[in-house]
Structure formats: C-alpha cells, structure tokens
Amino acid sequence: MRTDPAIALPPGERELLIDRLSAPDPALHVTLLDDATVTTQTCPVRGPHRHAYHELFWSRTGTGVHLVDGERTLVGPGTVLVLGRGPVHFLEQARELTGAIVRFGDELLHEGLPNRAHPGRLLTGRDRPVVNVPPDDTPHLDAVIGALAAETRRPLSTRGDDVHRHLLLTMLGWIGRWYDDGESAAPGGKADADVHLYQRFNALLERDFARHHDVRHYARALGVSESALWRAVSSVTGSSTRTLITERVMLEAARLLRFTDLAVGQVAHEVGVRDRLYFSRAFKRRYGTPPRAYRERFHGTVDDDGA
Numbered sequence: 001m002r003t004d005p006a007i008a009l010p011p012g013e014r015e016l017l018i019d020r021l022s023a024p025d026p027a028l029h030v031t032l033l034d035d036a037t038v039t040t041q042t043c044p045v046r047g048p049h050r051h052a053y054h055e056l057f058w059s060r061t062g063t064g065v066h067l068v069d070g071e072r073t074l075v076g077p078g079t080v081l082v083l084g085r086g087p088v089h090f091l092e093q094a095r096e097l098t099g100a101i102v103r104f105g106d107e108l109l110h111e112g113l114p115n116r117a118h119p120g121r122l123l124t125g126r127d128r129p130v131v132n133v134p135p136d137d138t139p140h141l142d143a144v145i146g147a148l149a150a151e152t153r154r155p156l157s158t159r160g161d162d163v164h165r166h167l168l169l170t171m172l173g174w175i176g177r178w179y180d181d182g183e184s185a186a187p188g189g190k191a192d193a194d195v196h197l198y199q200r201f202n203a204l205l206e207r208d209f210a211r212h213h214d215v216r217h218y219a220r221a222l223g224v225s226e227s228a229l230w231r232a233v234s235s236v237t238g239s240s241t242r243t244l245i246t247e248r249v250m251l252e253a254a255r256l257l258r259f260t261d262l263a264v265g266q267v268a269h270e271v272g273v274r275d276r277l278y279f280s281r282a283f284k285r286r287y288g289t290p291p292r293a294y295r296e297r298f299h300g301t302v303d304d305d306g307a
Contacts, residue, residue, distance in 0.1 A: 016088065016260045017049040027053075027105035028164050030149040033208055038064070038094040048088045053105050054123050055089075056175070057081040058145065060138065062097035066090070069251075070258055070298070073130065074227060078138065080131045084123035086206065088259050100145045108165050128135050131179045142279065144171045197224065197232040201241070209248045210272045215241045251287040255294045264291045 004055070023027055048067065057066070059075050066073045066081060067090040073268050083089055109123075122129065133141055148167050194212065200222055208217065219226040233241045251272045256267045268279040283291050 013200065016256070017047070018052050019049050020052045021103060021105065027107045027161075028148065028152055028168065029101075029103040030152055031101040031103075032143065032145075032149055033097045035103065036094060036097045038091055038097070048090045050088055051083065051085050051103075054085060054098075055083040056171075057083065057178050058099040058102070058133075058141065059097055060099040060142065062099070064094035064097055065092045067092050069255060070071075075130055078135065080141075080178075080245055082122050082129050082131060082135060082175065088255050098145055100149070102145060102148065102168075102171075104164075104168055105216050108161065108168055111179050113283050122172070122179060129179055131241040132182055133178060137174065137178070141171065194232040194235045197222065198230065198236040200227060201233060201244075205245065205248055210252065210270065211246065213245055213249060213272060215245070237246070246282060247286065253279070253283055253291065254287060254294065257291055258298050264295075267291065 021027065037118065048070075057064070057075065058080050059077060059078050063077070064075045066075065066083075067088075068083070069087050069089075070091070081262060144167055148164070148171075151163055151167070201218055204218055204221055209223075212218070214231065215226050222229065224232075230241050232269045233244060235237065237244065239247075251265050253271050253273075256262055256270060257264070260267075262270065264280075268274070268276055269277075273279040273282075280290050283294070287294055289297070
C-alpha cells in the first residue's frame with residue numbers, strides 16, 4: 001500500500017499522508033473481511049491519512065471505531081460507512097469484523113443518473129454517513145460485493161470497466177436508498193431541482209474551495225444566478241451559499257492544523273486566504289478558538305509565526 005505526502009514538509013515534521021490505490025488500473029479494489037481484528041499497531045496505514053479514492057466499509061458482523069477528522073465514528077453490525085475523498089481518516093480498532101472494504105476512483109462514476117440516485121451526494125457529503133442496511137437486503141449486498149471481488153481477480157485483459165461500473169453503481173444506488181429511508185435522510189421532502197443543484201454545488205465546492213471563495217464563481221460555473229443557487233442551498237441545508245463555502249475552507253484549515261506541522265500562515269495559504277487576520281477571525285468564529293490555540297489543544301505545537 002503506497003502513501004505519499006499531501007503537502008511537502010521539511011524532513012522530521014509530521015506529514016499528512018495520502019493513501020492511494022496500488023495501481024491506476026483497475027480503479028477498484030475489494031478487500032473481504034473474515035473475522036478481522038485490527039488495532040492501532042496492526043492497521044495497514046499507520047496514523048491519520050487521507051484517501052485519494054472513495055471507500056465503503058461494510059460491516060456485516062463485528063464492530064469498529066473509525067477516527068474521521070479526529071472524531072470517533074462507531075460502526076456496528078449491518079452498517080456501511082461511506083468515506084469519500086477528503087476527510088482525515090484512521091481505523092482505530094475493529095473486533096471480529098466480517099464484511100468488506102470497497103475502494104474505487106472517480107473514473108468509475110459518471111453523470112446522467114437520476115438526481116437522487118447520483119452517488120456523488122453521499123461521497124461529497126459533510127456527515128460521512130453510517131448507513132444501516134436492512135437485514136433482508138444483506139444477502140443482495142453481499143452478492144454484489146462478491147461479484148465485484150471476483151471481477152477484480154480476473155486477468156487484466158478480461159476485466160471490463162463497464163461491469164465494474166454497473167455493479168458499483170447498483171450498490172451505491174442501494175446505499176443511497178437505505179440512507180434516504182433512514183432517520184438521517186438529508187434532503188427528504190425537498191424539491192428534486194433544489195437537491196440536484198445543491199449536489200452539483202457541493203461537488204464543485206469540493207474541487208474549488210481552496211481557489212474560489214466567492215459565490216459568483218460557483219453560480220457561473222453551475223449556469224445559474226446567485227439568488228437561484230442561494231435558494232436551492234438554503235432549501236436543502238438551511239444555510240447560505242457563502243456560509244457553506246466558508247465552512248468548507250475552515251474545515252480544511254482545521255484538518256491541516258490538527259494533522260500537520262504547517263505553520264498557521266502556511267495553512268491560510270493552502271486554503272486560499274491571504275489575509276492572516278481575516279483567517280484567524282473566521283477560524284475562531286467557526287471553531288470557537290484561534291488557529292494556534294486550536295492546534296495546541298490537540299498536540300501542544302506552538303507556531304513560530306503567531307496567530
């Protein structure tokens with residue numbers, strides 16, 4: 001399993017690692033779990049890291065504890081943890097886990113699916129949901145995962161991306177349905193047009209948040225007016241477009257402060273904020289403490305550039 005630094009840091013400083021699929025082709029890996037037990041010492045990727053791919057963690061039986069952006073997420077029997085690219089993640093422990101880990105790249109996804117069925121809404125969501133799988137559907141999920149695993153074992157010359165994509169999107173469609181049926185259904189009852197526009201905005205925000213902080217950029221890229229975008233975003237989330245942009249920028253800053261040794265000024269630069277004073281004030285509004293104090297809360301590191 002290969003890891004690369006997310007940010008170039010001087011030797012000896014803590015780096016935030018990026019875990020990548022071991023080969024560009026195929027863009028799909030399936031790991032079957034059979035009564036697996038994992039500790040912080042035996043986890044294949046040591047310490048907090050990002051994914052350069054999407055991951056579905058299916059727990060048919062057993063329990064596990066994932067650290068997602070430093071917060072513990074418990075998974076139990078009959079659940080799927082959905083982890084898109086971006087969050088800092090670490091499997092802290094697992095006991096008697098049976099199920100699978102499905103990893104895949106963006107190239108296996110495509111546009112053109114019905115608005116609510118598009119998998120991007122889960123993979124770019126802020127909540128990183130744990131989805132409950134109905135017991136009656138467990139055999140179907142196992143069957144599709146088993147078929148995916150079998151496909152990845154075929155010789156390269158006989159593997160078909162179309163088959164991979166079909167099976168993967170079937171599974172993601174089911175997970176989206178179970179998510180909507182659960183208590184945590186996010187956009188339930190909202191107009192499909194608003195939900196679709198919000199999903200497109202969210203995907204664009206994940207791509208551009210470090211370069212563009214202005215609402216105008218996102219509205220133009222999506223081909224709508226700023227007011228239309230605001231109406232859709234506020235209808236689905238209850239927040240304004242500008243608020244979601246700022247929250248996404250500050251979330252990335254919090255990850256870098258907590259999991260790297262970048263100085264506060266470097267963190268501000270990485271998330272596209274040139275004004276250090278504005279960055280410090282905006283961060284404090286979001287997290288209740290200035291950037292330097294936020295970092296000290298977790299590992300006592302003191303920057304040499306203030307803030």
